[in-house]
Amino acid sequence: MITAFLFDFNGTLMRSPPWMALELRDLPRAALAQLAEAGHIQPRDEHQLARAEAVFHERRAAAEASHRESSHVDDLTAILKALDLQAAASPDLIAETVAWLHRRCLPTVELMASVPEMLQGLRQLGLRLGIVSNAAFAPFLTWTLERFGLLGYFETVVVSADVAVRKPGHAIFRIALTRLGLTESAAAYVGDDFVKDVKAAKELNMRAIWYRPNGDGPPSSDSLRPDGSRLPPGEGVRPDAVVTSHDQIPLLAEQWLSAAD
Secondary structure, eight states, rough: OOOOEEEEEEETTEHHHHHHHHIIIHHHHHHHHHHHHHTTSOOOOOHHHHHHHHHHHHHHHHHHHHHOOOHHHHHHHHHHTTTTTTSSHHHHHHHHHHHHHHHTTTGGGGOTHHHHHHHHHHHHHTTOOOOOOOOOOHHHHHHOOOOOOOOOOEEEEEEEHHHSEEEEEHHHHHHHHHHHTTTTGGEEESSSOOOIIIHHHHHHEEEEEOOOOOOOOOOOGGGOOOTTTTTTTOOOOSSEEESSTTTHHHHHHHHHHHHOO
C-alpha cells in the first residue's frame, strides 16, 4: 500500500532558469566576478575564465556519469585551486560566495501551478511527503520551500549535495526511504525526467508518476500508446501514471488508496 509520495524539485515543483543556469553553467564566471568585485581577487582574463569553466564542466560531467555528487562549494574550491587562487579565499568565504549567488536566484523562482493545493490534498489523504533532488547547493531548496510556505509539508528533503550521491543512482532514493522508515513498494515518486525520475524509481520497485506539463492524456499509463512512442527511444520501462497538472495527483492517489482497501 502506498503511504508516501516523494517529489523531484526543479521542473516538478518549481522552476527557475537562472538557478538552473547557475547549477549547470554559470557558477565559474559568476563566482569569480563576485570575488573580484568584493576585492578578494583581481579580475580574471578570458583565458583564466575559460580554464575555470573547463574545471567546472569536468566536475559536473564526472558527477553525472558516476552518480556521485560534487557540491558547488567543492566546485568553487577546485576552480580557485586550478587558478592558483586558493590562498585568496578561505573555506568560509567560498561558502559565503556560493550562498550569495544562490540567494540571488530566489526572486526568480516560480512555483508550478496548484502545488500548494496538491500537497494539501495528499496530506489530507494521510500520505507522507518528501523530496529527492539533484542540486549542487542544498540550502537553496530549503530557502525556496520556506519562501512559499511549503517546507512544513515535507518530512524529509534529500539533496544530492548533502548526501554525495545523485539520481538516477538508487542510493539517494534509498536514503529518503530509510529516513521515512519505508520499503520501496510503499512509496510513489513524481518527477519530470524519464531516466532520473521514472526509470530510477521503477528500478527500485517504487511507483512512478511522470509529470509532463506539456504533454497530453489522462493520469494513467494507458495514455501511453501501445507502441511506446511517447517513451524515450529504446525504453521499455513504463510509468505507473502520466500527469499533466498537479491537481491530477491527489485524485490519482485517492484511486490507488481505494484500490488497496
